[in-house]
Amino acid sequence: MEHGQWAFTHLSRCWHSGPVSIEERTLTPWTRASILLNISLQHIMRLDIKGSSSSRQGALLWPSLQMEEDPDIVNRNTELDDILRQISELGKWREILNASGLELQDCIIKRPLERTKPEEDSEDGTGRPPTTAQPPRGHTNLLTVPYSIPRALAVSPSLGGLPVTPELAGNLRKILFGNTFYVFNYEWKKSFFKFREPYSNLSYALEAERGGSRAIQMVVQANIIKYLLFTRQTNSDCCRLQSLSEVGEKEQERALAASLTDILWAAGEERSATISFVTSDYCFTPHLDYKLDNFTERLQLFSFKKKEDVRKFVYEHIQCFKDEGSHGVILFLYSLIFSRTIARLREDLDCTTSHLLHLSLGNFVCRQALMNLLLTGRASPNVFNGTLHCGDDGSPLEKPLHGVLARSDVGYLHWSRELLERTKLPMVGSMLKTPKLPIWVCSINGTYSVLFSPNRCLLSDWKMEHLFHMYFYNGQPSQQSTALLTIDTHSHHWEVGIKDTQGDPEKRFPSVEMAIRTKWEGAAIDWNGTMPFF
Template identity: 75%
Template sequence: LMQSIRNILFGNTFHIFNYEWKKSFFKFREPFSDMSYALETERGGACAIQMVVQAYIIKYLLFNRPMNSDMMTVGEKEQRKALAAALTDILWTAGEEQTATVCLVTSERCFTPHMDYKLDNFTERLQLFTFKKKDDVKSFICEHIQCFKDEGSHGTILFLYSLIFSRTIDRMRADFDCTTTHLLHVSLGNFVCRQALLNLLLTGRATPHVFNGASLNDEQDEALAQPLHGVLTRSHVGYLLWNREQVGSMLKTPKLPIWVCNINGTYSVLFSPNRSLLSDWKMEHLFHLYFYNGQPTQLNTTMLTIDTHSHHWEAENNDIQGDPEKKFPSVEMTIRTKWEGSVIDWNGTVPFF
């Protein structure tokens, strides 16, 4: 079993998580502060997972609580509830809303390692708890929330294992296609999340591509052409990507106005408290989006004003010549992948991303 887990994670059985991953957990900012809803992430491979969880925490705080509660000042108890709700949402969706599995670490070994298996003194002690009701998953995670949010808990890895067991290895192999056989790849000496893992976190399926549906690869020989697997459903949280690959409408237009942004391999969140932003086109003329990049250096949530009714004379001035990155902050270019030609005002904040 542990060998299949390693294979689905790394594509081999000899890699183990590095120090950066092992020390990663779900750490909130100061309770009752302006940023109390926010998780603090460090740059590194686990950051992508933390930022998707951040998006689901925002979903809970904005759209799953009484309307008059203020998201920006949340106490410790509410932080724990929000984290438990976020983790539950993601695992339950991965289990096709029928079941979810939560992994915890025990003091004794639960798996007998294989002869040529490299020990990490952690994976061998996993214990699995499977549930058939979403409320039971949430209560269980609530009771054991310190296993995900305390320093030294390996919280992010535990959650990733829970995700794999909730989806199951067989289902994940069916989600994959000829372009992807595992969830992490090595980049600059660190393990980073592949698109299949991001899609699993966002949509419950580990499909490797960001377009809608399936498409055939450009293989000249028709016998070799195999379908490539994209996104099949709209999820609660969306995804925006600033590069040449076109994100499909399923990810660009989620059920709620919350997006995880991938900007040159770093992750951030954009969100709006206005639930009808995506269902009423009139709302999309002029609106606010809040931006958080997960870094300890960001001391306030940044409010951006998006104006999609840009006037032709502004468009001429905004004509993107040469390298767009030199002219506009990357986060603006990312927003324009959804609202093309929009004018973005940082409301006094110096553009930092």
């Protein structure tokens, strides 16, 4: 077919040009065929059949009133019939692909940005953007290809959950992105909770992505460490790092289920939690202002009033979070929002923050409000303690700013060399700096990692903080063992002996050490033979 040949040629050209964000050449023939089908359908539906729409509709809807048919109308009707036939044939292929376990899904292949077409300019010809909400131009130069959730990871519609509604799906998009036409990109969709090898030096550890989902993975990582060191029942009376390397696959799954449950239960104010899973059935037909992503529209929500019921349900369906292709991080994020409820989230936020994610360098990253929601159960947008009613000059603010109201099990440290050079670092309050347990999620130069100690008494006995050990894990595959750091807060100031005033500041003042010093000011840090890294 002419249009099918166009799609094949176009696909082949795209297939061999420019860098892409997935391993296209390793896709199966079925996946390639589904891509071809998707492009062909889009092309056919975009065809501009010459002639007025009114005459075409008249030819189709009122043939009995047309005593004499214009030859041009006949030709146009013939062309339209041919297109409809081709769409029908492509629809049959869609059914075949779906029967084979594939679905036409959206993921993103980045293409070189080009000048947008004239029809994207404003109607008055000034080039100003139209007044109605439109997706950013960078999003118009994207090619969509399949990235589907395997059927084995879709729960049965008869499991008993409540189907998502169009209103709830729209509000979910707005609280995440600030609009309803953004969707998660490929980097987010492929993110899930993947453990390192069982019974290895890092059997407790998750492999973290480099994109925006990394922040969520590392908060979950901190809670996994909390479970393994301080929560689970063990035969030993002491907490040792060795116990983190004695974790089998089943224990990994139990640790992940317990960690996800703890976070969701805190978000539900320790009264309830909601889990969202994808089913095989669509729950609603989206409206024009909502962009389809082919999995949010298939959500089923499961609500619980007892924490143990949440943990059991998550554990029974742990593959929906930990298996490749599950969209596990997104499903957990959805569950977090539904557990907190959108109404409470709007109360948590203040005038500085209206939604939880923002675009940075082409990817969606977590705002501080989302980090605080993960850490404390409340989406406060700031890191200071309490609520701020006055500005730095003492004058009352027009609207109060919301900070952290209570200590949580896992703390938070922040250091940014770039931000320090441009302005000043936000002062993290004691509620986040001094958690109930010696575990911290660290935001260092915009990248997330975990710092922890197996000594539960570290933060409850000031004498313990003179000289102590900490462990550092950054989630990258290149890290093959947990880094051991020795922190000395009293022997000498950390700057003593530093004479080199030239060269790389990262080598002279490693960012990990600077983050630690935001908690223990002036501490000297020994990497015990490991080259400082981040």
